[in-house]
Amino acid sequence: xxxxLRIAMDASxxxxxxxxxxxxxxxxxxxxxxxxxxLPAGSITGLLGGNGAGKTTTIATIMGLVTPTxxxxxxxxxxxxxxxxxxxxxxxxxxPYVDMPMRLTVRQNxxxxxxxxxxxxxxxxxxxxxxxxxxTEFLDRPTGKLSSGQKTRVSLAKALLxxxxxxxxxxxxxxxxxxxxxxxxxxxxxxxxxxxxxxxxASHNMSEVERLCDRVIIMxxxxxxxxxxxxxxxxxYGRATMEEVFLDVARGTHSELAP
Amino acid sequence: MSVSDSGLEFxxxxxxxxxxxxxxxxxxxxxxxxxxxxxxAVQMLMWGFLQMYISQNAGYFAQAGGVFIGAVxxxxxxxxxxLGFSISFLEEMYAHNLGNLMM
Numbered sequence: 001x002x003x004x005l006r007i008a009m010d011a012s013x014x015x016x017x018x019x020x021x022x023x024x025x026x027x028x029x030x031x032x033x034x035x036x037x038x039l040p041a042g043s044i045t046g047l048l049g050g051n052g053a054g055k056t057t058t059i060a061t062i063m064g065l066v067t068p069t070x071x072x073x074x075x076x077x078x079x080x081x082x083x084x085x086x087x088x089x090x091x092x093x094x095x096p097y098v099d100m101p102m103r104l105t106v107r108q109n110x111x112x113x114x115x116x117x118x119x120x121x122x123x124x125x126x127x128x129x130x131x132x133x134x135x136t137e138f139l140d141r142p143t144g145k146l147s148s149g150q151k152t153r154v155s156l157a158k159a160l161l162x163x164x165x166x167x168x169x170x171x172x173x174x175x176x177x178x179x180x181x182x183x184x185x186x187x188x189x190x191x192x193x194x195x196x197x198x199x200x201x202a203s204h205n206m207s208e209v210e211r212l213c214d215r216v217i218i219m220x221x222x223x224x225x226x227x228x229x230x231x232x233x234x235x236x237y238g239r240a241t242m243e244e245v246f247l248d249v250a251r252g253t254h255s256e257l258a259p
Numbered sequence: 260m261s262v263s264d265s266g267l268e269f270x271x272x273x274x275x276x277x278x279x280x281x282x283x284x285x286x287x288x289x290x291x292x293x294x295x296x297x298x299x300a301v302q303m304l305m306w307g308f309l310q311m312y313i314s315q316n317a318g319y320f321a322q323a324g325g326v327f328i329g330a331v332x333x334x335x336x337x338x339x340x341x342l343g344f345s346i347s348f349l350e351e352m353y354a355h356n357l358g359n360l361m362m
Contacts, residue, residue, distance in 0.1 A: 063361070063362070065358070065361055088362060091362070092362055093358075093362060095358065097355065098355055098356070098357075098358040098359055099354055099355040099356060100354075100356060100359065101280065101284065101354050101356055102354065103284055103287050103288065104280070104283050104284065104287070105283075108283045111279065112276050112277075112279055112280040112283070113276075113359065115272060115273075115275065115276035115279060116272075116273055116276040116277075116360070116362075117362075118270075118272050142287075158359070
């Protein structure tokens with residue numbers, strides 16, 4: 001049985017990612033409404049929520065792409081977005097909604113991003129990642145001619161090029177078949193244990209969350225509705241699966257607490 | 260190279276990464292090379308030589324026309340430079356690649 005981390009909520013503990021009273025307002029719409037959490041180094045945290053809950057805005061704020069309306073976001077000790085350039089080379093992200101240039105081959109794409117990230121020994125790094133992620137036969141194929149599963153592996157290779165300490169994943173297994181999705185989860189677990197990387201994972205896949213995550217943060221309408229380990233959330237909501245917990249939160253229902 | 264105190268950051272490495280990205284793109288697409296290099300070169304040569312001939316052999320009004328052609332050639336250089344920048348940005352938007360470049 002995989003050992004679950006019991007996450008300490010102690011404010012004095014060193015956190016790879018620290019979000020304090022984050023608020024983001026887009027004109028008349030409040031996307032994120034005062035959320036706070038701290039992610040210790042080496043943890044995998046799931047960020048769950050329905051459409052429009054604020055997950056992508058939260059991740060974009062952590063990446064330093066979006067300026068908070070209020071509150072602070074700190075990644076590896078750097079205030080985002082003001083000091084993002086101090087830590088950009090130590091973090092990365094992957095999202096199925098962000099493509100790579102389709103006319104370039106996989107090798108060319110990885111070369112460009114490797115140079116963007118100032119990766120040392122870039123050719124060796126690309127060869128190593130290609131072998132590890134089973135991309136070697138696709139390296140000289142245009143990215144636009146790959147299947148969605150293959151593109152996901154290429155995106156994952158891009159996200160791991162600079163050996164990031166913080167990895168932000170927005171639905172990494174969206175639209176993947178179960179085999180490829182399971183493969184991606186295995187790679188993420190391996191990477192976390194190998195590098196002690198901190199992974200924040202936004203997902204709609206509850207079984208993936210149950211398998212991977214040490215801790216789950218459930219958001220609804222820009223606020224945090226639940227923040228605990230999967231086991232404690234299941235006990236608190238009196239449910240057998242995270243999907244049922246998610247439905248309880250999304251629908252605003254709450255079963256009796258388990259004895 | 261960076262200027263971190265002012266919040267501005269500049270990296271020669273990242274600039275060359277983008278040059279590399281567009282070099283790969285140009286290599287794979289001959290219509291882009293035609294549009295970017297061949298046709299402007301033909302125009303510059305044709306109108307440039309005409310302007311030189313006019314400036315050496317014609318009267319006042321013809322020379323004024325030659326000066327005008329020279330100004331249009333200069334404008335074409337600046338215009339294509341601006342076009343290249345705008346299209347590059349739009350290309351990244353179209354490819355959904357802008358998010359990747361921000362990291």
